[in-house]
Amino acid sequence: MSAVTSPALETDAPAAPRRRVLVSLSGLLLGMFVSMLASTVVSTSLPVIIHDLDGDQAAFTWVVTATLLTTAISTPIWGKLADLFNRKVLFQVAIVIFVLATAAAGFSQDTSTLIAFRAVQGIGAGGLAALSQVLMADIISPRERGKYMGLFGGVMALATIGGPLLGGVITDTLGWRWNFYVALPFAIAALIIIQRTLHLPHRAKMKARIDYLGIVLLSTAVSLLLIWVTLAGDSFEWWSMQTILMVGGALLATLLFIIVELRSKEPLIPLSLFRNRTFTLAVIASIATGIAMFGASVFLSQYMQLARGATPTEAGLMTIPMIAGLLVSSIGVGALVTRFGQWxxxxxxxxxxxxxxxxxxxxIHYDTNFALVSLYMFLLGAGVGMTMQNLVLVVQNTSKPTEIGVASSGVTFFRSLGGTIGVSFMGAALAASVTDLMAGAKDQLTAAIVSLGAKGADIAAQIQSGTLPQVSTMPPVVRVIFEDIYAQGISQSFLIAVPFAILSLIAIIFLPNKPLTRMTTSERIQASEADLATVSVPEGMDVAASADENAAESSDQDVAAPADEDATERSVAPAEASAGR
Known part of the structure; x- marks a missing residue:
């Protein structure tokens, strides 16, 4: 049997020049910066926004989970589309959807409208989250991706540090609505730069088949679960007919989704991916990462403003230790992964x-030494920085090159789903805790309000309305009671993340420690095609003639016979890539 290979497929071939890679990544990085900035710039002002729109704790939670929900649902859809259509165009479409919905949210007059626009915003965010990973795999090999992952970590950290600070300053000076418009110029710049700099390898056209029924069933299952978590214990009892209907409906939709995916020719989430032990364990680990990442970003902001009486600007400054941990760990670990190949x-x-x-x-309590709180936040941020991107990396390293889109988005989907469910549970636990603690502190709170005289009437009316309080503007005698109540409620919510973090550690321990390949996704696809060609050459047929036939069938690659003995050794590269799939 003859061996056919292409010199372009050598595993020891020099990587693309760093300058060229950085140019290609510039628009991608700016697109991610737009996404992160538009999200984080609002984080510190959310308590003020919900207060001004007369929203309660449930509205606060839904403003966050609406985005996370649609992000989770749309992520596998974008990933599937990435395997079928032009990925560059899809990324640009995602930016447009995200930024326009973000800008529209600035015109909201009530929490319902805000939640609706945030849901549309999540659709674009799902595309940016999924497609950025897929596009990176197109142009950078897993082994080299570590140092570039550090760039993504740096951009994420810059947006996550700068966003809350900028959002706090804007809220305290211009008003919170301007937070929703700040990303527009960056988005326009990102679209132009991506169009000019992002050049992807040619991919063979595929017939598009969209699993519409799978999309509907997945959306139904996740939505019912989150609505139940948010409303149970408040609008109705945990054990009630509504619970049976919602949980039962979610389980039924999940079962039907699995059946549809098994029968679909182009499933939204190919269940065959779960045969890959790396993918399955990475999914389990990603759920805990999502809960920690999204839960911390949401409830630490509330802690700073409701439990420590900080203004939005001060809250942005106070969360820097967590972002510092994320920045240091993501950049440092990314460089170490590339240098030593160990992950x-x-x-x-x-x-x-x-x-x-x-x-x-x-x-933590309302009066915990802030140095200790900073250390705790740093540890959490470092954990997220070391796990989030690297879990996607190891999945891409072992997935079939033709399934990079769905595999990458699959991990991102479960991370977003974990974050969505986690935030919902943490929000529900916080609301329940605050209600119980308020009831327990009723006498103390009444005495404090009475001591204020005429000024106490406004405080009492605000408490009775159920609107999320603006603690920083309260008189000290009442403020300290609210700070203690919210500190206890938020700290109890963080306990929910602990068992999931332990489960994540167990899953990571059992991950197969497979070395990272030095081939990009495009090179792996070419390698597998060349490897298939070697198998299909009949014995005794002229190798050059066979190569010509393969070239005619695959216009996007040239297949040539090895010119010397060294080329025969290089032909091992496609075989290795094929074995790694």
Missing amino acids: KPYLIVGSVSLIAGSYLLST
Whole structure:
């Protein structure tokens, strides 16, 4: 049997020049910056926004979970589309959807409208989250991706640090509505730069088949679950007919979704992916990462403003330690992964840091020394930085190159789903805790309000309305009671993340420690095609003639016979890539 290979497929071929890669990544990085900035710039002002729109704790939670919900649902859809259509165009469409919905949210007059626009915003965010990983796999090999992942971590950290600070300043000076417009110029710049700099390898056209029924069933299952979590214990009892209908409906929709995916020619989430042990364990670990990442970003902002009486600007400054942990760990670990090719020790350390950070944050009070709170936040941020991107990396390393889109988006989907469910549970637990603690402090609160005289009437009316309070503007005698109540409620919510973080550590320990390949997704596809060609050449047929026939069938690659003995050794590269699928 003859061996056919292409010199372009050598595993030891020099990587694309760093300058060219950075140019291609510039628009991608700016697009991610737009996404992160538009999300984080609002985080510190959310308590003020909900207060001004007369919303309660449930509205606060839904403003966050609406975005996370549609992000989770749309992520696998974008991933599937990435395997079928032009990925560059899809990324640009996602930016447009995200930014226009964000700008529209600035005109909201009530929490319902705000939640609706935030839901549309999540659709674009799902595309940016899924497609950025897929596009990186197109142009950078897993082994080299570590140092570039550090760039993504740096951009994420810059947006996550700068966003809350900028949002706080805008809220305190211009008003919170301007937070929703600040990303527009960056989005326009990102679209132009992506069009000019992002050049992807040619991909063979595929017939598009969209699993519409799968989309509907997945959306139904996730939505029913989140609505139940949000409303149970408040609008109706945990054990009630509504619970039976909602949970039963979610389970039924999930069962039907699995059946549809098994029968579909182009499933939204190919269940065959779960035969890959790396994918399955990475999904389990990603759920805990999502809960820690989204839960911390949402409830630490509330802690700073409702439990420590900080203004939006001060709250942005006070969350810097967590972002510092994320920045240092993502950039540092990314560089180490590329240099030494080892990834598992960093994932283990990261998951341990997640456990420690989540547990320690469950012990904080309104008067806890801020140096300790900063340390706890740093540990949590470091854990997220070491695990989030690297879990996607190891999945891309072992997935079939033709399924990179759905595999990458699958991990991102479960991370977003974990974050969505986690935030919903943490929000429900916080609302329940605050209600109980308020009832327990009724006498103390009444005495404090009475001591204020005429000024106490406004405070009493605000409490009775159920609107999320603006603690920083309250008189000290009432403020300290509210700070203590919200500190206890938020700290108890962080306990929910601990068991999931432990589960994440167990899953990471059992991840197969497979070396990272030096081939990009495009090179792996070419390698597998060349490898298939070697198998299909009949014995005794002229190798050059066979190569010509393959070239005619695949216009996007040239297949040539090895010119010397060294080329025969290089032909091992496609075989290795094929074995790694």
